[in-house]
Amino acid sequence: MTAEHTIKAFDADLNHLKRKIAEMGSLVVVQVHLAQQALTERDVVRAQNVISGDKAIDALQREIEEKAILVIARRQPLAIDLRELVGAVRIANDLERAGDQAENIAKNVLALGGEPPPSSAIVRVKYMADLAIDLLNRVLDSYVRRDIDEALAVWRKDQEIDLANNSLFRELLTYMMEDPHTITPCTHLLVCARNIERIGDHATNIAETVFYIVEGHTVPGERPKGDAVDLSRRTAVGSSQDH
């Protein structure tokens, strides 16, 4: 009876954590989406909402971390159960950082002010954000369903964002060279694109964590990166490795 009780209590703890991660994931997806809208519509009010909304995400991360560590200390789980808890801490950490990227995008929207960046570049940044939101949704889904095939699909797809970012970087440089008036807005856009690229990196990190939870070891092979050496030599600005 006692052992059964312990298992039930542990399961309840674990389910609570899973729900909190789902809640946090939804919040982050909403933040990225709002930041994208704020950028494409240069909507200052929406940008300010994103900035003030980040606090709730930070609080959830701390809550998940503390809860997971308390469960580890209290229940002394082994193997798969321990991986579940370590995984929860890691995923919350990546979600928190993705939330910070959304906040950074919003800050750059405020910094843009009234100056319009080239509309074709805005369209490309929007496309990158769509990709990032899709990856976040899919990887959160793969976590809930313990679906490593889906996690690996996300893991492979992130390089599309890297490539889009590298090509956008080149494009922005040409705008700036052609017309110095675009330098300030293009620079802010470049930073936004970089933040989106890093949201993709966090989705990739989460995919690796899902794989680790299920399989008990890291994803074999090198992470596919969209910054091949020849490209990165000239335009590596966007090829952040902040994971």
Place this chain on the structure above:
Amino acid sequence: MTAEHTIKAFDADLNHLKRKIAEMGSLVVVQVHLAQQALTERDVVRAQNVISGDKAIDALQREIEEKAILVIARRQPLAIDLRELVGAVRIANDLERAGDQAENIAKNVLALGGEPPPSSAIVRVKYMADLAIDLLNRVLDSYVRRDIDEALAVWRKDQEIDLANNSLFRELLTYMMEDPHTITPCTHLLVCARNIERIGDHATNIAETVFYIVEGHTVPGERPKGDAVDLSRRTAVGSSQDH
């Protein structure tokens, strides 16, 4: 005797972790220093060494995280001891991310190629890196000595890097507007400065963790930021909140 043995074993575990963090911290400081030299001397070989050196830091982070969690699961520590272990995980995480920033700087050195950025801007980036290295060294020292006064001094001083970054950003924009040839190198420099600013953020995070380990609660009050609203409205590119 058993209790005493448990305490001794726990202390040995904790000391092992502290040594690993000191080792990791030294490696990160060296990486930031090498990245700074690579940038100021546009030394491609040194930059490549920084990039290949990041793997060792990543490995140490995983090792510290796994060890800390094993100790939590095995010894079920309470209060201060638990904070020590949670703190070790957090510090290793921030150090790993500071290491990634050094790697990003090195990648931008490769991307700079032969094009010289304005030398006065290089001098200012070097100054920012000096500040960041100083903060890292001091906060690591505050961790070893459990010195919260020193930790709080680091916590307050980070805004100097933020301010230097904001002012450098303005300066770089003027160079780019005056001479479109400088757009590519200035953009890379802008990204380097931003990475350095984020190293400062990680030092600040570590300062908060040291405070938490010793005091058991978070630092009261808002973190001082060098991006006052009026400034950030125009030049918030550098005011990353990636913490």
